[in-house]
Amino acid sequence: MGKIILSKNKLCIKVLVLVLVLLSQGAFAYGESLEAEGEKDLEPGAVLEMKTEEFEKGKEIKFDIKNVGETELTFARMFEVEYYNEESENWEAIELDIVWPQDMIMLLPGESHTQTLNQDNFAQEAKKGLYRINKDIQCFDTGKEFELQEEFEIIPKTSKDETIEGTQDDITYIYKNGELKLDWGEKNTGGYEISIEDFSIDDDKLIVDYALTSPGDAPVIQVITHPTDTKTIPSEMREFDEIELNLLEHNKLDEEEKLDEEEKEEKEIKEEKNKLFSLILKLFRLLSFDLK
Structure with a gap:
């Protein structure tokens, strides 16, 4: 009888141990599941x-x-x-x-x-x-x-309505409303010219090719001049935020060209004098008519 009870006790112990093992395995698996869920919840965003x-x-x-x-x-x-x-x-x-x-x-x-x-x-x-x-x-x-x-x-920050101004090599440039003006400043004599030849785009820069003409050693008319030139920039070239001037050539007037220019300017002065003389003559005639 005692042996039977002992066998039953051993059986109960084995069953209890088996239950504990199963429970521990389930708890471990549940813990892993919770840990996996926790890691999923902690996924950064x-x-x-x-x-x-x-x-x-x-x-x-x-x-x-x-x-x-x-x-x-x-x-x-x-x-x-x-x-x-x-x-x-x-x-x-x-x-x-x-x-x-x-x-x-x-x-x-x-x-x-x-x-x-x-x-x-x-x-x-x-x-x-x-x-x-x-x-x-x-x-x-x-x-x-x-x-x-x-x-x-x-x-680019430039738009058609913006104004860009600057000076490079004594040439002042002004860009506004799609037009570019180059200004060489005031000169003491005739024979000076500036001309815009071409435009090109280099990354975010507008490259302006221009040419200059100035008098040589031959005498020129002593008249104050202010050489400028203005050109419209093609619409497809208006996306830029800097302007760079590129001098293509600087020509010197020869004596014949200077004489032609002097003759032209002298002719203009003579025409102005003739207009003034005609005006004085008309006034004189009017006054003479009133006196009569």
């Missing part, structure tokens, strides 16, 4: 957004990093900028002249952080075209890292 996709050259570029997940995010202030080279069809890294602070930004779910990129921070002058920002983000709870990207475009 973030977006990089800009209010506009186009920025005029020289303008400040702002972008927001938004935490749209359920876990805390952390990241440094550093980011990368790349330029899309249409010729090679590749993204090229842009060198930035920035001293980055060494602090870290913490972003709770639902929060956002704004960062700014000044085009003056480009190590080389910013060109018009397609760019993108690359930003590394880390999940604070899990340490998981991921990258955000957003594209934007730098466009």
Whole structure:
């Protein structure tokens, strides 16, 4: 009888041990399931957004990093900028002249952080075209890292209604309403001319080819002149933000050309004198008629 009871007790113990093993395995599996669900819940979510996709050259570029997940995010202030080279069809890294602070930004779910990129921070002058920002983000709870990207475009700041003025090599240029005027300034004699020959676009610059003519050693008429020239820029060439003048040639008038010019100017002066004399004569006749 005692042996039967002992066998039953051993059986109960074995069953109890088996139940405990099964329960422990179930609990472990349940724990793994909860851990997996927890990791899933902690999956980070973030977006990089800009209010506009186009920025005029020289303008400040702002972008927001938004935490749209359920876990805390952390990241440094550093980011990368790349330029899309249409010729090679590749993204090229842009060198930035920035001293980055060494602090870290913490972003709770639902929060956002704004960062700014000044085009003056480009190590080389910013060109018009397609760019993108690359930003590394880390999940604070899990340490998981991921990258955000957003594209934007730098466009020329010049429009048809804007005015651009400047001086290069003693030539003043004024661009307004689609027209460009070159002004050589005041000259003490005749024989000076300036002429716009051609336009071309180089990236974001309007290249203006022009020619000059000035008197040589032969005598010229002593009249104050102000040589200028104005041309309309073709509509397809009006997207630029800088003007560069390119002197094609500087001609010197020969003696014959100068004499022709002097004769022309003397003829104009003579015609003005004749007009003045005719006017005086008419006045004299009117006065003589009244006296009679």
